[in-house]
Amino acid sequence: MGFENKRVVIVGGGLGGMAFLNAALYAGLKNVQLYEQAPQFAEVGAGVNITSNANRVLDAFGLQESMTRKSSQRVPQSSLNLGKHLASIDRNTSEGSAPYTLHFEDGTTAEADIVIGCDGIKSNVRRDMGLGDSPNYSGQVVYRGFVDYKDLPEETAQLLRKTVNFRGPKRHVLILPIGNQETKTDRAAIIGFMSESLDSWDSESWMSRSDIDSLQEHVRDWCPQVQDIIAGLRKSSPDQKMLKQALYVRDPIDKWYEMKEGQKDAGIILLGDSAHSTLPHQGQGTCMAIESGIALATVLRHWKNDDLQGAFQFYQDLRKPRTDRVTQTSYEAGKLGSSESPDEMNDKFNPTALGERMKWIMEYNVLEDLKIKGAELLDFHDSRL
Numbered sequence: 001m002g003f004e005n006k007r008v009v010i011v012g013g014g015l016g017g018m019a020f021l022n023a024a025l026y027a028g029l030k031n032v033q034l035y036e037q038a039p040q041f042a043e044v045g046a047g048v049n050i051t052s053n054a055n056r057v058l059d060a061f062g063l064q065e066s067m068t069r070k071s072s073q074r075v076p077q078s079s080l081n082l083g084k085h086l087a088s089i090d091r092n093t094s095e096g097s098a099p100y101t102l103h104f105e106d107g108t109t110a111e112a113d114i115v116i117g118c119d120g121i122k123s124n125v126r127r128d129m130g131l132g133d134s135p136n137y138s139g140q141v142v143y144r145g146f147v148d149y150k151d152l153p154e155e156t157a158q159l160l161r162k163t164v165n166f167r168g169p170k171r172h173v174l175i176l177p178i179g180n181q182e183t184k185t186d187r188a189a190i191i192g193f194m195s196e197s198l199d200s201w202d203s204e205s206w207m208s209r210s211d212i213d214s215l216q217e218h219v220r221d222w223c224p225q226v227q228d229i230i231a232g233l234r235k236s237s238p239d240q241k242m243l244k245q246a247l248y249v250r251d252p253i254d255k256w257y258e259m260k261e262g263q264k265d266a267g268i269i270l271l272g273d274s275a276h277s278t279l280p281h282q283g284q285g286t287c288m289a290i291e292s293g294i295a296l297a298t299v300l301r302h303w304k305n306d307d308l309q310g311a312f313q314f315y316q317d318l319r320k321p322r323t324d325r326v327t328q329t330s331y332e333a334g335k336l337g338s339s340e341s342p343d344e345m346n347d348k349f350n351p352t353a354l355g356e357r358m359k360w361i362m363e364y365n366v367l368e369d370l371k372i373k374g375a376e377l378l379d380f381h382d383s384r385l
């Protein structure tokens, strides 16, 4: 049974939307279309870390290698609709019409039985569902950029071939090696977490381009390797600018979905940052979206009957305790990370303490959990999982 022939529309082609789309195609949902406002997929100047709990999911549907090699060319072009900014959603009432009509800013529309809102923390889908809450500013901004290894002194380049965290009072600079040498895309992603009052924020958007000078101001008296990074950033960034982003998070909500009135097999549901945003201090936002993506796609494909509300509620019950806990513990990790005393951070952020604190996140297997908790509700007889 399940909902394999329903018209499923995904709004948003970030990592959450793409994770759901991949999982949906793999699981066998037949009629899935993704609508993304950006005119093309491109790097935005940021890197994310995908940890073992999410890599386990990518492995399960054979994506690990292609993701590493090809990044966003993963799915057939026929499922992707770019340059489509969702403006509103009509809940149709007339006989014979689709349950939902999505209106895009360019005047085009799409029809859907099931809408998956993957449009990030500022989600229009979430707003359209009547959830009028506002995101909260965390007190921190992040500066994000890339350094080519060739733009660093050899010794510093070697040091930054693994993850390194430089810490100071109320701020830290995290370095992640990204890309790979085989495709000549290897370089270091720089993520500087700095405590700043929102009063000093000079952009209406949460994301802006900032002079590298602003980051340098925060770390002027730090160690020589950090000065190498600043100099490297200048060499690797032709416009002398980097991304600056204010960190916001929403409080968890009680319900992630709505059902179409009078219809038991049509509804709207949220996934990724639109449902369960989290501060980045445990590197889990994308990982949670990947876990949620495979969980929702599998539930929709293998649900035993046509009760969509039951399927949505099962998915939410499976995911929400975990994502709420990630949101809470990421907030706590952020508090530790912006401590006045870097020594205190040494106690809490050494590899052993971190490993212990993150164990419940890393060792989790969403597919196992799904199979156990869904044993009576899901029919896996033709599953590829």
Ligand SMILES: Cc1cc2nc3c(=O)[nH]c(=O)nc-3n(C[C@H](O)[C@H](O)[C@H](O)COP(=O)(O)OP(=O)(O)OC[C@H]3O[C@@H](n4cnc5c(N)ncnc54)[C@H](O)[C@@H]3O)c2cc1C
Pocket (backbone or CB within 6 Å): 011, 012, 013, 014, 015, 016, 017, 035, 036, 037, 038, 047, 048, 049, 050, 051, 084, 085, 086, 087, 118, 119, 120, 121, 123, 124, 142, 191, 245, 271, 272, 273, 274, 278, 280, 282, 283, 284, 285, 286, 287, 288, 289
């Ligand atoms: C500094 C920082 C570091 C991070 N590091 C990590 C990390 O190491 N590991 C990790 O797992 N996570 C990390 N994260 C979190 C991660 O970036 C997010 O959780 C993740 O990107 C959320 O994915 P998403 O698809 O839900 O939302 P988004 O990535 O925000 O994607 C939403 C998509 O929807 C599109 N969209 C928005 N509105 C509309 C509309 N109206 N119509 C059509 N399309 C629309 C947008 O263009 C976008 O493509 C980090 C976050 C930050 C800020």
